[in-house]
Amino acid sequence: MRIHPALSFLAAVLALVAPAVAAPAAEKPDPAADAKAFQDFFRKKFPQVKFEDFVNGPYSMNEDMRKQWEEKEQFPPYEFALEAGKEMFEKPFKNGKTYADCFANGGIGIRQTYPYFDDKEGKVVTLELALNRCREANGEAPYSYVKDEMAALTAYMAYTSRGKPFDIKIPDDPRALEAYERGKEYFYTRRGQLNFSCASCHVQNPGERIRAEILAPALGILNAMPIYRSEWSGMGTISRRFTTCNSQIRGVPLEPQSEEYRDLEYYLSYVSNGLPISGPGARP
Amino acid sequence: MASSIRVRAIQNGDVTDVQTLIQHPMDTGLIKDAKGELIPAHFIQQLTFEHNGKTVFLADWGTAVSKDPYVKFAFKGGAKGDDLKVSWVDNKGATDSLTAKIQ
Secondary structure (H helix, E strand, O other), X not given: OOOOHHHHHHHHHHHHHHHHHHOXXXXXXXXXXXXXXXXXXXXXXXXXXXXXXXXXXXXXXXXHHHHHHXXXXXXXXXXXXXXXXXXXXXXXXXXXXXHHHHOHHHHOOOHHHOOEEEOOOOEEEOHHHHHHHHHHHOOOOOOOOOOHHHHHHHHHHHHXXXXXXXXXXXXXXXXXXXXXXXXXXXXXXXXXXXXXOHHHHHOOOOOOEEOOEEOOOOOOOOOOOOEEEOOOOEEEOHHHHHHHHHHHOOOXXXXXXXXXXXXXXXXXXXXXXXXXXXXXXXXX | OOOOEEEEEEEEOOEEEEEEEEXXXXXXXXXXXXXXXXXXXXXXXXXXXXXXXXEEEEEEOOXXXXXXXXXXXXXXXXXXXXXXXXXXXXXXXXXXXXXXXOO
């Protein structure tokens, strides 16, 4: 009996595909290579933008906005929050201790090392989380993660770290690598009714308009946090940025500082390693 | 309590450039809070800049001005070292003022 020609063709194709499938199933994640590829992508996409300028988000992409911003920066709208943050940071808790007791170097000039992977806990610890843990350890009620006090405190801590390059470390620990990988997956996964991933806007389309806004590049996007957004008429933290991004794509935001968001912050900060802290920032 | 006013006045030739940032909620009275209750109107009604006691800028404001308003203007007749007094009064009668030197 003759074999049907179509079947023999299929057999030939299968024979070709088989070796590819047999190749190693998953390669070991390589964050250093990821970060390099990520940064090279933006350098290539925007050859006219200086590397350090990516931290200025939409202002690195649009000349008109840049002019307005430069004028605004002479009198930045985050100034009140900055002053309040400094006052809060220095004011002792009821037990006499201060925030400085919870952080390396008294909390000054350390923003660029957050988030870090805590090997005891096996999880990522962000600056916002560390601040609330510091409060709770000293018998104070935690703050809301999204704005007001938390934004003022992180604004002051970012301000004391301005110009220092992001220095996020991924220790040689499988759990740290997993957290990084989960953050990466979150970043590239589409969600919400609009079916957008973080990357749809901030990797594929930075510099383009989404309605009236100019999209910021993902590279360096966290360096400017927290930000005063004119749209919010106030300050917002990284938690606020993540939750509002999720609701704007008509998804359901997660709880601020949930593990997914912390992993996402870990990934997104790591791939911006080397770029200077510029927070607090001002955005339209 | 820190002042609600930030001001910077810089002499450029015969013109003084003034920039001001004021911290104020500027509530319109049309917005509801989380409980669904109206937040009563609370806004700056009058903003005054005085140069050596003479008013150089007077603004009558309503609810259409944004929260934490920013004002920039220029006037002639100032000189380095002169006093520039900024003051505001809101619809609840609250007030604040600050005197800065022209730089």
